Amino acid sequence: MRKILIVGAGQSGLQLALGLQSQGYEVTLMSNRTADEIRSGRVMSTQCMFDTALQHERDLQINFWESQAPRIEGLGVSVAAPGSHAEPGGTARAIDWVGRLDGYAQSVDQRVKMAGWMETFAQRGGQLVIHGAAVSDLDFFAGRYDLTLVAAGKGELVSMFGRDAARSPYDAPQRSLAVAYVHGLGPRPEHPDFDAVRCNLVPGIGELFVMPALTTSGRADILFWEGVPGGPLDAFQDIRDPNEHLATTLELMETFLPWEYARATKVELTDAHGTLAGRYAPTVRKPVGRLPSGGLVLGVADVVVANDPITGQGSNSASKCAAAYLASIVEHGDRPFDGDWMQATFDRYWTTAQHVTKWTNAMLAPPPEHVLNIIGAxxxxQSIADRFANAFDDPSDFENFFYDPDKANAYLASVTG
Known part of the structure; x- marks a missing residue:
């Protein structure tokens, strides 16, 4: 039986561990926290997983919360009209629509999912080690395993993977991130009968995403500001009190997006750990890390491809990476997991990840005229809104109508006549 070590217990690490376990591999999983510590800790992300990523969980029969989590059936875009926030109570929207998803999306608080998956892994006989691994630890352990995978996207271990400059156009954070999980949000009046993720754009300033979710205390909604660094939305760095964080979130909504604030006047935090703030530079890294002793390790998901959350792809990419790596490992049989195999395994994942990276980096920049035309149309x-919404599930479709002005214009002409 082949022995595999996975360091990191997030979406990709746990999904891969459970998948390998189901295939008969002897898996050791290292986490820096217990399931109970994760469940009672701070929120970790804003995960909205679309149909393809959800199907990977269904395939492994680890979709334990699918019947409980809200079904997100649409994705809406609103763009604040220039200067509309200057007038108190102004509700001017230059653009406002919602596209319908072919297959529903869902968001399960990672505190719920990762704690539950970790317990399942242990119950099924997996070796769970609670230890914050350093490079020296991996150097000691790696020789005892046929393959070592690093799925911990923060901390010292990431330093083993060199930055891929050709695939990383930004060397500094492009957004300041601020998250609040809340109860008590009202429905969007445009579609009170179904749930949708709402993307609100304030040109030149940033974005607010609102998404229905399942958290530790049941149904919730996530309010997620992405602020251009140095701008008025970049206001959370020094806030430590969660209630002040929520108050700032709401003040900014009232100022810049009063139509979203109107349904948020009665919200309260889901719990004392329901806020998160930070920033990081989107980066693609080389997938193969070399240990001091010469051993090789393979980077997983956001260890090697860390995109800005502006396109909501983090958990989706992690799921797709885990699925691709699982297939590559199983197909490889008893042959050695050498550097060439590691590179080829990453390249298999990159066939989908490259579309996410290209789209995300494009969305961080001011939109060109043809993109504004698509969003406006x-x-x-409705078919344009639907196509844009469904490209969140399959970002490769953006190649066909989004980046190139000629393709965009041809598409709009074919649809609008």
Whole structure:
């Protein structure tokens, strides 16, 4: 039986561990926290997983919360009209529409999911080691395993993987991130009968995403500001008190997005650990890390491809990476997991990840005219709104109509006549 070590117990590490376990591999999983510590700790992300990523969980029969989590059936875009926030109570929206998803999306608080998956892994006989691993630890352990995978996207271990400059156009954070999990949010009046993720754009300033979720205390909604560094939304760095964090979130909503604030006047935090703030530079790294002793380790998910959350792809990419790596490991049989295999395994994942990285980096920049035309046309033609929404599940479709002005114009002409 082949022995595999996975360091990191997030979406990718746990999904891969459970998948390998189901295939008969002897898996050791290292986490820096217990399941109870994760469940009672701070929120970790804003995960909204679309149909393809959810299907990977269904395939492994680890979709334990699918019947409980809200079904997100749409994805809406609103763009604040220039200067509209200057008038108190102004509700001017230059663009406002919602596209319908072909297959529903869901968001399960990672405190719920990772704690539950970790307990399942241990119950099924997996070796769970609670230890914050350093490079020296991996150097000691790696020789005892056929393959070592690093799925911990923060901390010292990431330093083993060199930055891929050709695939990383940004060397500094492009957004300041601030998250609040809340109870008591009202429905969007445009579609009170179904749930949707709402993407609200304030040109030149940032974005607010609102998404329904399942958290430790049941149904919730996530309010997620992405602020351009140095701008008015970059206001959370020095806030430590969660209630002050929520108050600032709401003040900014009232100022810049009063139509979202109108349904948020009665919200309260889900719990004392329901806020998160930070920033990081989106980076693609080389997938193969070399230990001091010469051993090789393979980076997983956001260890090697860390995109900005602006396109909501983090958990989706982690799930797709775990699925691709699982297939590569199983197909490889008893042959050695050498550097060439590691590179080829990453390249298999990159066939999908490259589309996410290209799209995310494009969305961080001011939109060119043809992109504004597409987003604007979504308000006039439902099929355009639907196509844009469903590209969140399969970002490769953006190649066909989004980046190139000629393709964009041809698409709009074919749809609008």
């Amino acid at each position: 979504g308000g006039q033609v």
